Structures are given as structure tokens and as C-alpha cells.
Amino acid sequence: MTDRQHASLNMFQTVFNLLDANKTKYAAMPDFVRIVNTFGEQLALIREKGFQRSTMIVQTVSSDKYAIENDMVNLASQIASILNAYAADTKNKELLVSTAVTKSSFYNLHDNVELDLGKRIYAEAKTHAEALKGYGVTEEMIESLGDTVAGYESVIAKPRDLINDRKSQTYHLAKLITMTKSTLREKVDKMMAIFKYSDAAFYYQYFNARNEINTAYRKRIDEDPVKAE
Secondary structure, three states, rough: HHHHHHHHHHHHHHHHHHHHOOOOHHOOOHHHHHHHHHHHHHHHHHHHHOOOOOOOEEEEHHHHHHHHHHHHHHHHHHHHHHHHHHHHHHOOOHHHHHOOOOOOHHHOOOHHHHHHHHHHHHHHHHHOOOHHHHOOOHHHHHHHHHHHOOOOOOOOOOOOHHHOOOOOOOOEEEHHHHHHHHHHHHHHHHHHHOOOOOOOOOOOHHHHHOOOOOOOHHHHHHHHHHHOO
């Protein structure tokens, strides 16, 4: 990846994290949710392949896979965090180590390893289900995690040609980044207007995140007047 591409990826990730943390604010707006999910899928593609080589071709995957994956990761990381607190509270060192999990822990893994981690969190939650009730984890939450783990296992078990059936076109990294910028500029940026007066803090946090840039890249541009032109 070039410095400029890294700067774009940093900005994308910051924006997505903010949107994901505030998803309850637009949960009742199905088109808003759909477009944010599209942005998240594009970011996932860049993150998955971008660090492996500077120029590459990415085969897009079914949006169903990413939707199911995100459901599993969100719930597993939430329950893992509570399990970790329970482990610290009860001085269970083994459980403390095995539940030191974040969303990034999942997304940095290959599909099958990611699935194994989801299964492990589910198994730990089942084992400690009774104790976890006092920490706010219900049986329904645990079974929902089990369902999402099973759903993700079903999706990644499909033959690769079926996974890629809906979107078989390939994209170079530069084109994918451009497409992701377009999703933000032409859609999400404009939709955020709904919050300008009703939730000004969220609105300005979003555009501050949109303006974030890699300082090392910016410094090199500023110091080189030829490149700056």
C-alpha cells in the first residue's frame, strides 16, 4: 500500500468504528443501515487484502457472508469481553487468557480460524452460563451466538464459486479504495445531514473522522513542493 492508500484506510476504519458505535441512532433507517453495511463490506475487502501486496486483484465475496460474519464477531466479542471480566473477578487465569478477544482479533484471522474462535467463545459462554447471568449475559444471547457461529460455518463451507456468485467482478486495490470513497462522499456524507441539528455531536464527530489523514503522509507532501503540486 502507498502512503496515500494507508491514509485512506485509516480514515475508513475510523469512520466505520464511529458509525458502528452509534448504529442505534440510525437502526430505524433501513437504507442508512444498508449503505453503512456496504461501506463496511468494502472496508473489509481492503483490510483483508491490502496489506498483503501493493497491487492486487480482489474477488468480492457475498454480502451475506459479511453480514453473518459481522453478527458473529459483534456478539462473540461482546460476550468474550464479559467473560473476561468474569474471569478477572473470579481469578480464573486460564479463562482470562482465552477470552482476551477483540473484534480485531477475529478480523485478522482466516475464515476457519475465525470460526474456531467463535466456537470457543460460545463453548465458554455455555460452560459459565449460570454465572454470567449476574453479569447481564442471558441464555438467549448465548444461543444467538451459537446460531451465528453455525450460520458462519455454513457460509464459509460453500464452494468458492458459490460464495462469489453474486459479485464475481474483480477490482484492483486502487479502484476499490476509490469506490469506497465514493460510497462515503456520495451517500453517507449526505445522509448524515439528518443528524446535523438533532444530534450535532454525532454529526461533527463523523466529519472530523472523515477529515482525518495520515500525518506522516501529509508531512512528506508539505515538505516536497513538487509533489504538493
